[in-house]
Amino acid sequence: MEVVLDAPSGRLDKALSAALPALSRARLQALIAGGAVSRDGETLTGGSARALPGTYLILVPPVAPADPQPEAIPLTVLYEDADLIVIDKPAGMAAHPAPGSENGTLVNALLHHCGASLSGIGGVARPGIVHRLDKDTSGVMVAAKSDRAHAGLSALFAAHDIERSYIALTRGAPSPERGRIETRIGRSSSDRKKMAVLKSGGRDAITDYVVQTRFAVPAKAGAAAPLAARVACTLQTGRTHQIRVHLASKGAPILGDTVYGSGSPATAVRAAIAEAGLNRQALHAAVLGFVHPVSGEALRFETPPPPDMTRLEALLNAL
Structure with a gap:
């Protein structure tokens, strides 16, 4: 569809939403982010940019079927x-x-x-x-x-009556080495796609953690924190992105986390990430335990981190 904005004002996504009531602002933001919106032939990528006069072309893909289809994907x-x-x-x-x-x-x-x-x-x-x-x-x-x-x-x-433990590889290490992070978590006011620790609002979020291994620890006592760490986290609640947000709030974001990992790891750690082939946040749900809701049997499952994290941990251990 095409729309002409003669004298728009404010954000692009808001201006287009006002001109195209059939498309929600959230839908337009997704289309812009996906490269489906252009102005005078130039593809746009930022919905928060200021709207400018011109002819806008919005390529709306056909509606996909509502029902997901079976796919022969191998499962472990x-x-x-x-x-x-x-x-x-x-x-x-x-x-x-x-x-x-x-x-x-x-x-x-x-x-x-x-x-x-x-x-x-x-x-x-x-x-x-x-x-x-x-x-x-x-x-x-x-x-x-x-x-x-x-x-x-x-x-x-x-009821949070589930055992859930995770392994994370972090930039630096949270301090103290063992503790409980108890905050409120909700949507970030600056980026609605992200979660954040909030002073008010949101929902209670509790994570227990322990630093299991510290990598590249400075030899001098009282020196800077280690370059990286292996941290075990146990969820007491289950909020969206909870562990990622909580570790970042402690100044120890998960390695490879492009959303919450503000700041860059040390050069040696970056090299290890590249060599390990890690292209995601280094977070693995290692343990899940619960009582079978039908049989009443106590079940507990534990799996080791996959090769990308295992390789990265070995490289960090060699620093």
Whole structure:
């Protein structure tokens, strides 16, 4: 579609939204970020930029089917019965379809693997999904195959009656070496795509952590902090991006985290990241423990970090 702005004012996304009521501001922001909006033939990428006079062309892609389709994606299955399935999710796989990740998700893989047995309580976009890991976080996830398991697992997660531990490789190390981070987390006022620690509003967020290994520790007592660390984190709540936000708030962001990892690691650490081939945040969901919502059996699953993190840790240990 095409629109002419003669004398616009303010932000581009807001001006286009006013001129095109059929498209929401959020939808326009996504289209701009995806390179689908141009002015006088020049592709635009920043919706927050000031709107300028000109002819704007908006390429709106056709609407995708609402129902995710089964895809024959290999899964590492740790446990499966008639009610639930536990998998070791690889980094790079989104939990469920979303803008920018419509295919190749865990839901697509589960629909193929489980067929019609997958629980539908979560809605057509995310059947069986009772919790999620960020797309670029690896590790243990559970999904419901029956409605009674879905209801039971959802209740466990809501009550935080789940054991969840993560391994993170961080820039520097949080101080003290063992502690609890207790804040409120909500949407950042400056960037709605990010989460942030808030003074008011948001939701309670609690993470327990312990520094397991410190890498490249200065020889001089009382010198600067180590260049990097391996940190174990246990979730007491499950907020979006909780561990990433909490470690960054302690001045020890997760290595490879382009969203919350403000500041650059030391040269030696950057070299290790490149050599290890790490192109994501170095965060792995290592442990998931819960009581089976149908059988009552206590289940606990633990997996080691994948090769990119394992290799990076070895390189950091050699610094």
